[in-house]
Amino acid sequence: MRETISLNDSNWFVGAVAPQKFPAPNDFSRVEGWIPATVPGDIRLDLFAINKIPDPFLGKNNEASQWVDEYDWWYRRELARSKFDPRNSSEQVRAFLIFDGIDYQSAIYWNELELGKHVGMFSRQVYEIPREKILETNRLAVRVSGGKQLPRVKLNAPEKIWRRVASRVIPHAPQASEFPERYATLKCQMSFGWDFAPRLLTCGIWDGARIVQTREIFIRDLWVQGVPDGRVRVRLDLDARNACDARVRFEVRGKNFETDAQTFEIPFRIEKRGAQAFSIQLENPHLWNPWDRGEPNVYILRATISDANGELDSLETTFGLRTIELEQNPRSSADAAPWTFVVNGLPEFIRGANWVPAEAIPARVTRADYAALLQMARDANINLLRVWGGGLKEKRAFYELCDELGILVWQEFPFAGAGIDYFPRDQEFLRLARQESRAIVRTLRNHPSVALWCGGNEFIPRVNQHIINLLRDAVAMEDGTRPFKPASPSQNESHNWRIWHGLANTRDYENDDALFFGEFGLQGAPNVETLARFLSDDALALPNAEWDYHNAERRKLWRYAEPILNQRGIQEISLEQFVQASQEAQLRGLQIAIEHARRNKPRVSGCAFWQFNEPWYSICWSVVDYSRAPKLAYAKIKELYNPVLVSFAFPRRVRKAGEILSGKIWLVNDTLHEQRGTLSARHNGEQVVKLNISIAPNDARVLQGLEVMLESGENFLRFEFQNEKLVSTNEYDLNYCDTGEIDLRRAVLASAAGWLRTSL
Template sequence: MPANTPCLMTQVRRGRFAKWLRWVGDNVGDCCTGVDNGTNSEGTTMRLLLDGNDWLLAPLLPHEFWWRQAWKEEWSPAGCPPWGEWIRACVPGDVIADTLDAGLIPHPYIDLNSLACEWLSERDWVYRKHFTAPDEWRGKHVRLRFDGVDYACEVYLNERLLGRHEGTFTPFEFDVSEHLRFEKPNCLTVLVEHKPPVDVVQGQIGWTSRARVWKSRFAYDWDWCTRLVPLGIWQSVALLATEGVWSEDVWVRPRVQGNVAQVEVSARLRSVPSALDGWNLQWRVEDPDGNLVVQRETPVQPGDTAPSEQVVTLEIPQPRLWYPNGMGEQPLYRLRLYLVRGERCSDEREVTFGIRTVRAVPNEGAPPDALPYTLEVNGRRVFVKGWNWTPHEQMTGRVRPERYERLLTLAKHAHCNLLRVWGGGLLEREQFYALCDRLGIMVWQEFPHSSSGIQNAPPEDAEYLQYIEAQARQMIPLRRNHTSLVIWCGGNELMDDRWVPLTDAHPALAKLKSLVQELDPDRIWLPTSASGPVEGASVELAGTGKMHDVHGPWVYLGAEEHYRFYNTIDPLYHSEFGVEGAANPQIFERFISPEYRFPPDATNRVWLHHGSWWIHREKLEALFGRIEDLETFIRASQWMQAEGLRYAIEANRRRKWRCSGVSPWQFNEPFPNTACTNVVDYLGQPKPAYWWARRAYAPMHISLQYERLTWQPGEKWQAEIWVHNSTTQAFHALWSVCLVALDGREVARLGGAVEVAPEGVVHAGHVECSLPQEEGVWVALVCLNDGRGGLLSCNEYLFSTAQPPMQPLLRAPRTTLRVWHRHQQAGIRNAGEAVALFVRFMPQEGQWLLCEDDYFCLMPGETRMVNVAGKGTVAIEAWNSDLHHIHL
């Protein structure tokens, strides 16, 4: 029998939904794409990867596996409901995606279909794979390693029970040296048990004290996704062969001392009895260009206990330091470790690492009881331009490398320098952290704790503390070699019954803090987020010193209140806040049937299913008047999100160093919502809020501070000019404000000069003028230039003297665009007399595009050249222009 041919197999289902997946393409994710799911210190001389789409899968009722003796090789699901046959499965993967591929469920992201798929997580699932062991492995020591199974499983090899494991985020392995067959294919069977009940894994609404296992809680239902709980072998499976001695873990700890980096490397070795004698460790470090900078060979020193710890300090002269995005480069060194005896190599490891020093220092003017929230990297303070990161796929096993690359590239492009990996989600895959290392995006990693609405403190009994210690002892070493990882946090919104954030005095957080100090002491520790005396941002608490790291709000507060709020609050760090906005049109085209696309309110059950918390039609119509079609709703809602989020970021940035940074909620989403607080949609396409937040994070930026959007005809309009500088260079610049009517008439032009300190923020001036005695919307074009014609920053703000205030945007005078494309640049000229409102690039279905700028206004006669990267046909239009196309 060929090596990968299933034996005693009934018909294997391949389904009609494979076509649907091809249609969705990169955005949904295909199976078995060779994702590297190990740690960044993984490696071996002899490795047989068992990943692939040649696994078999069948569901059983809980406990039926043992009754049917399904571990036996001759067992098949013939006659077993619901399907009576094997289906093809992919590893890494999950059972939702596999049953979708087989055509046995409707796509769970379309309309209400997820309701018909919830039963999948109530079943046990039998995975099976046949493989042939390499003949040259006879006599070797062989381990079977699982990088991640969600959640609980039993593993059988050739009908022999190897063991049981529980824990989504913890790898495990078995010694199979005596159980492998070489004369015929081996039969690997994995029973993945049904999901832990809601009693021990709470959804968004519940009791944190009852959440007793560490499995991703978001999938049990959250405001930005549905209830669809993944199960399965969600990370890689491999056989590892050695000479009986291997490296279990390698830990690299670089420290900068003057012009030298002292790199302490610790290797934890395992072996069969008496196998360590005579082995040496070869240590080699290559610089970012691949040049060998240091090498050493040391004999293995057997210890009195297993595992054996081997430690060496390597010296790197003139190290190239790693900096966050926007502050410098991200050079990465490479450690290669070989376990050798003579000409034989039993094991090898490879670790990629950067060299940097990071610490947290007190905020300027912070009260004495506050934690330090300002990050300092290599001696330079960092204003955090962050985002909150959620899992980007609800079928967590079905993730393609291209999606990580796409999303994290978008984060870097938006000047992001930190992602907070939220506590109700994942300990992300290895690839996530490796990309963050490369892109300069720092990571704030939370342990799997989160608030629950009713009660928000984790358990504190001895059994639970023992459980989280066992989990964290495995999780921390998996990620501690990553330069991008700067913070471990105890969890999201952990609070007592008075809604006061917990401290390290809570037993669970004290336990986790002690483990971080033991296993990764070079990282910053935070007990929870929010932290300090209060959880929520509040106007009433401004000036009291009680807003340390705070959360909220997550909505647009209104044409006056939104600005009063953000002009008043004074947090030391704002680690969660957001504004809701409708999805991009492609989300509706792919996932919402035409009959459910309108109206966007509580009468529409599909809108309720895909984002009930975030619809808020009445709020939008207070700004724009009655809305009668989806296109108008999307445009209006996305403008509101962009306006509200930009202002919140800019307001916090104006308090730089008193406020050490911001992390809006949220960057991405795992499920296609009709409305949500994300700025990049499920398909990887930015919403307008992404682009306005990107501008607000720009290294050189000009912003406008104002009290409200709404004014009276003839009233004196006034605002404050601020200039922000994230560079190390001081500069002199000229600023200007031009107030323009929608029809292109200039109302006022004001200007001045400003001197900006390195890494500073300055109030550049006050502007005021009388508005015309008419109702309308007025565009304030705010620009910063270097005095020699070079544009440093530009922003557009809208103000109204109409009622409803933004309704004139929907009937703005038409204008004419002229577009062209040359050498990865798109040229756009406003050839009409009216302002071109919100010019936007719209890629085709399944196309990923990266633009230098998007969602901007063009004044009459203005031309803008925009760098564009991508392929295919791209549509370009403004709210008040015809549609045009360019072909990349």
Template sequence: MTLTPLIRRPITDGWTLQATAGPVPDALRTQVIDVPVPAEVPGCVHTDLLAAGLIPDPYLDDNEALLAWIGRVDWTYRTTFSWGPDGHQRHDLVFDGLDTVARVEVNGRTVAETANQHRSCRIPLDQAGLLREGENDLVVHFTAPVPYANAQSVALGARPRPYPLPYEAIRKSACNFGWDWGIATFTSGIWREVRLESWSTARLAEVRTHAAPDGEGGRVAATVHIERADAARTATDDLRVRLRVDEAETVVSMPAGDDDVTVQVQLDQVERWWPAGYGEPHLYQVAVDLLEAEETVDTAERRVGFRTVKWDTAPDAAGTPFTLVVNDQPVFVKGANWIPDDALPVRVDRARYERRLRQALEANLNLIRVWGGGIYESDDFYDLCDELGLLTWQDFLFACAAYPEEEPLRSEIEAEARENIVRLASHASLVLLTGNNENLWGYEDWDWKRRLDGRTWGAYYYYDLFPRLISELASHVPYAPGSPFSPGGQHPNAEEHGSMHLWEQWNRQDWLTYREHRPRFVAEFGWQGPPAWTTLRRSVSDDPLTPESPGMIVHQKAMEGNVKLAAGLVPHLRVPDDMETWHWAMQLNQAIAVRTALEHFRSWAPHTMGAIVWQLNDCWPVTSWAAIDGDERPKPLFHALRRAFAPRTVSFQPRDGGLAAIVTNDTGEEWSGTLHVRRLTFGGDVRAAESLGYAVAARGTATLALPSELAQTDAANAEFLIADAGDVRGTWFFTEARDSALPPAEFDLEVSPAEGGSAVTVTATSLVRDLTFLVDKVDPAAHAEEGLITLLPGERTTVRIRHEGPLDAAQLAAPRVARTLNELVSP
């Protein structure tokens, strides 16, 4: 007899959407209540209403407020699907993601009720008379998330959180309710794939794979749990599991009466998986086949990488390190935090993930931290990180709030954690699972203990449930109870121990005070800046546009954000009067703030062994901490990351009352040579010079103390230091730019055709600081590959500009396009 393998039939066609209860605006009642709206699945209410032309873009002006009603309305999705007898015993309706509180009906009967965006749902449809030959009706009713969360908050008891709506009372993306960089969308919808799965005898219910290097070779283990179509046949089925890794394979029989088995393949020689900057991310194809007799009835495929990973937290004389070690090689983490790339996450496909992650590589990042207030990203995200060598740090989805430990959340959270540990643990890129974002810190410092008044706050999840599940399901994956976290039981945000978050600089202090800290690892810090000018003008139509005009305030979510922007600028640069220069000043100050911090943190390696910037990306057009804005355009901060995270850098840092040149080498080879240090006037005249020999070990740092004739000056407002090690340069200005005698920037431009755009040759005729081409003002699709360029009088450099349409020197030299720090000095 020929057996038919498991059949997966996506249910994507014929979906419609209707509002069923709640405050639908009168003008839309006929269109969304009386008449079905065509719906796309996967999708959400917002994308369907947008496609039908029934709502304005929520990302423009103040449309967010106009569309808040969507989250207070119940919605219903409907379709039909065909089915006929196919010889299989079992037929399961599978939802990979329902957002969020849903009731599922098949042919008029309720078959499931769910309330968790972060897990899948499998519904057997084998009850008598439920699945019928021919057309079957499928209906999914969604309860409005805002009133549901409010009701759950009352039932479970109020908990401390930083925002008004109780996102901690519902298993839904926290930032979906709004954040200090994010729009509140309150989505509902079938946001991941839905399908009918038909099968017989058994299926692969859970497959856990782990690749471990062993000398020159390696071992792949697959632990398989099966579900049987007929539980009474546990001892009679002729079931086997085959594990294939490249050309090697092993086959084992399922134990009689058991639904679990582990199978292993040993390879004599393998290539290690390495993170970006440390080697190639070699991957191996793995297939797990469930066999009945000689026929394959189900298959699961994975890609694995052979590497070891641990975090060194052994106490030392300075406290407790937090050092990532991959393949026995300590790794300086050059990271950025990741939020959902769109506030309507269904719009993010593999191509968009790849664009963003390749930008991360271009910025010299080697790690992405998936923040706990968002989502567990799709398989495409983690697959791409595996391919690109981008390490991933995944938070469990708990952020900045006390979370109830009672039912129904308790069981939902366990099921959600179990599913996502299994789904993610095979990825070579995954190097850390973390219990939460800032909740341990909040419990200690944010007055939670008094306000909780004895209520639970999530400790059970972070200290008991998650480590227990990881030990059971993926013991090879490191775990930390939170971020920040001190491994020795000290205050969770202790500078000397483990990971820490640094937010006092943005909130209350100047960014120069980053230099007052020597953390072991920085998991969050950052500075705000507006999006690219084209992105800003697309999303805000204020006339006149000012820093405080209504649309600008809507697109600034941080508490007193503009006040902090101005307060952070004034110590360093003049506050401009015109809007475009204000925009440039705030973008530049953001870039300099983060560059200053990163150069400082790197200078202390190996005491400090990582810095994760907040944040890489945006989810809509907004003034935020992101390096890439909501329209996918890099900001000047992107160039700051690229330069500060370069494999080899030179910077000047205060040391022991003087100055030192810090030479950092994050490559696998020794770097030696001569560092040429000069003290120059702004006109380029040499006041002092010294040549210092250096030899920096692979992955090492060298500190070169500067003699007083270099480190001291009587003309602080008109002189600076420059250090050159081959083509690597560092600079130091003795006083703030606003207090200096920096002249206007003068330079000439020549533009010539180049592959993918143009090559712009810049020749400076004065000292030019932080020259950056805001080319989106000329061509919205254009992007300059270099920015924040400092040139001495007479120096020349070439910048490649990616673009499709024509660009000429006059356009690029326009004062609103070619911007410098120089113009922000004179009052």
């Protein structure tokens, strides 16, 4: 008889109080000036809605909202007794208050009763509301500490000395300074400021909220594990007032495919609190697959518990039938780490992208927002998204949509950018890390799209072994069905920042000998129309200081755009021309890296470019900007990530008209089927090759050599592979040649950092 009262609405109010150290006393009566609020929401969103702050994403307006961190905040709303189940006079009926996420330190009050205090952005809060405390009119209030009250890192004397020395000696971005304050919290690390995001310390009830009513039994959690032969294990986490005999009914049906419903009824004994496990066997099982391997079939399972007097409680979840493993890459060394993703027994080459939060204020993200971005990812032939460790455990809709679209998810825990130091080691922090990591796993483990747990982003596993052990234990205890990687990068994986941060030539991508390419990319300025949305009129010129506030790295933007501008003889450079050159440089860099990875399969098992999206109006590495306008690289990714790719490998150096360019034509087939058809190549529209070819499933091979004489002016080489239809295309600007060279000091530091992260 489960009844749910949604608290996701605009019937809330919010008000400020003076900051106090958490946990703070109940100072609800001191709030003045209540304003309307929305849940899910954020304090800044509510203030912006009534024009108390300007839009923090435009210009430098974010500075005008930093005062929000100086206060603590109260949410409140009223609930009439009539909102509750009409049978609420019965002592058999129970009511539970549930928050899916409050950011970051909170205390919950029902009328004057404190239900509990909590620290952590990602763990769910569940409180039973005593029936005798439900009055004719009830006040639900939530106290949330502001950014000023976030925990601080506690350093010993050697750590303080190291921070002072290292900050003067080691060049780094602000978010990578030694022992920054963000280490002390497990909220979204990006909110403290990153090289593509502002410092914007979010605060509020950022995810869903509701009240659930049941009879004597409450199903706290429903965990479903399914494998391809149709065997399904179901575990119910139950909260009962008394031990009793009952029966459970499982109804299983397809969510995104047609199938007859299957039901199973099992009698069992309920104890007062604990887990109960059951096994069922599905007939005619439909497997979940990544989209390029088959259908991503998602099941719905509904569990209903009853006794002689009827239904006690019920809960519904989704799941899939599949297995996921990591195996050693073919042709890799005997001691190499396993990097080949194997789904349902079949190897899957990863054509991936790095996903960052879709909003710097994540409360604002809706299912429709996720749907639009994820469909763009799917349309670009992306089969995996790495949910970066400086971001979030995203909202439920993100994972549901990845399940239905057949996009694999590499999920990281909220640890990021520790450089060469380490996260806190005190017991209070480790308790928090254990709480949050276990909660993340419990929340996401039913989603078949989640393929890998990873400890986080860019830290040294050995000096953070206290965190790695804790996370590995959390994964083993709460899941145990997916691989775990200690960090990214880890052994035999690269984050190749010699290009861009080291200013290296883009041809350097072809020297990367990692087994998996986890990060690589170049900034590309967004379209002029997008720039006009967030920059002042004065800043709508070539890169300037206002660009810097929105994350532009001007020296590097010029470094990679100039070869294209010079190649075209452009001297009086307009904003439009700079943007075009910047985006083309991003496109060509990604093309070199991705094709190098794909030509080297199966020794290389995948790549994930940095980055797919962005959380605010940024001048960064994204291929889709905040307004969802694609950059030139987005369309190129569609070609480069086609499961069937034609690639042309040739030496990258400056050439003149009349020279012969020699290279090799490759065909890459990531599908499970042999590909037969006709391959043609045209140089400036004139056909230079036409071949009837075939390639085995899951293969990459050289077809033949090709020589092209360069002409004066443009030199575009276009390939097409087709059978009954056009299967794949690819195009090269043979005039493009990056003429820049690496900054040796930066390159040495980048290489040293990479070695430390992957070798220790």
